Amino acid sequence: SHMPKRATTAFMLWLNDTRESIKRENPGIKVTEIAKKGGEMWKELKDKSKWEDAAAKDKQRYHDEMRNYKPEA
Template structure:
């Protein structure tokens, strides 16, 4: 079995990956963040995004097929490690010193 398929790239990311080299050539002194910012400006200004949206839709279809196949084959990674995305489990809230001292007094009273 293999790991769960990765989520497909968005139309913007597919386009940016293809346009990144051109942006670098036109602006050789740009930092990575500046390239991304310029890419965002260019994407927003673009009128016809249908080519990239079609590629993204195709990537999404392939991803959905891969996920179905993954789930049909057991749906877990080969080594049993499953990574969950999102926030980590919340830690219990720390008690204030006043709350702890109030509890201590209650424990002493009940003895």
């Protein structure tokens, strides 16, 4: 059985949702610059609760899966 996927941070969940609009608003932006630009936007973002809630749920999922996870001997 595979080890459960690690919990995703609120920032990463938000970035996954926002990546396409960052690309649209910044034509020609490099892949490496998307996270940097996203980091600046994330700092400015007033209400992060949607993504923080999603991250908390994912963290709970990870803990639940880890509790049931048995590494193969």
